[in-house]
Amino acid sequence: MGDCHYLYGNYATKKRIIFLRELLGFMGIESDRLRSRWISSAEGPEFAHEVIDFIDSLKAMGPSPLNQAERALRAA
């Protein structure tokens, strides 16, 4: 933290993510569909590992309810 290219950008982002996860939960969307991690551009392998892990957890959660709702709405 504090090591952001934009100086204090990641402090603001951290707060936003905290807030957004709660709001998504209130809206009925699993908050785990939103993830944030701080990874430097020099940490290539860590980034790849994180993405693969996230994809796996998303697959386990199943398709997003938002897609299904959108499709149902536009078809009507």
Next chain:
Amino acid sequence: MSENVRSKVKELLGSGEIKGFLGLSNKYGHVGPHLFCDENDLDHLVVGDWKQPGDTRYTLNKQLIHIASKYPEEVFGVLVRGCDERGLKSLFTWNQLKEDKLVTVGVACPPMLANYCECRTPFPDEFVEGEKTEGVEGLSVAIVDNLDLAGRFDYWTDVFSRCIKCYGCRDVCPMCFCKECALEDNDLVGTGNIPPEIPVFHVTRAIHMVGRCIDCGLCNEACPADIPLRTMYKKVADIIDDQFQYRPGYTKGKSPLNMLGVGTEV
């Protein structure tokens, strides 16, 4: 019921302390916003009768911003309820209005309005009309919270599918003063669909209400589709209060998500 307000306004206009008083007038058979500049022409000044809650609630703060930005050196008076005053405190922090150029004349809301609004503080700091009523801890947020995840999803998808993207919620909001609105940006909120892609429009607006919404409820009343916007924004305020101990209109200072002129404090 409006006698006390009328005499206070007469006194303020008569002494020249204020150039005009932005309040409510009974004209054309309706009660609506009006700027009173003549101390002898106050017969039509009313505080609003509560035939139905919401009948006489208007965005006086917004009109005040229009007038004050053209006449920044003049002092104006304004009618305030609890919510209006929260709005003013917030607008002072955002530099949209100047505290020393305003005189407020307060009105306390009766229990019927406090219950309708589920208002925590249905009265301003000082008021000349009405009696202090207990704040109300409402049920509207709890009702949605108590549904399970799928129940909440169905609830919000259902209400958002009625949205006609009239932008009424944004246009009426006394705290919305951005010259360029994110909701009008094609890249953020896609165009061409009614209702706008769920939940993009409403979640975007909810995020922008962080540290800004003072829970006046005018958005709810302006929505032609009766979407329970206020419930969502109440939840937003609760989340920010829980996580960052900040409530707009109550807590001093800028929003915890504000980034302008900020150092590296968390």
Next chain:
Amino acid sequence: MDYKTVLTTCTYCGCGCGFYLEVLDGQVIDTIPCKTNPVSQGKLCIKGWNVHEFIQSPKRLTRPLVRKDGELVAVSWDEALDYTVEKMKGIKESHGGDALAFLSSARVTNEENYLFQKFARAAVGTNNVDHCARL
């Protein structure tokens, strides 16, 4: 300083929603829906919310235009009215009132639209009158 709130009716469609126009020093700056209007009850559609914008829009025509040699040319009111009357009378006499059609706009007052259709129907004798909002 002159600040007014004027209660009026929307010109766009047949619903007739009511709102106050906010006028500051002769400029219409904003629209405030009327909470107690029986039709609109404090709500407006997106057109109603922005009705104040067209009133003093720089895109409005400020002078009558007549087509001369394929080009629209600004002329005086006298010339425009003389031209219109002469042509309309001529067409009505040779082809009848139904050979004329009248197209109005949602961006004029309701009262002007009333006059317009009255003129078309009673004065010229045709019901070929329409409006950009087709209402």
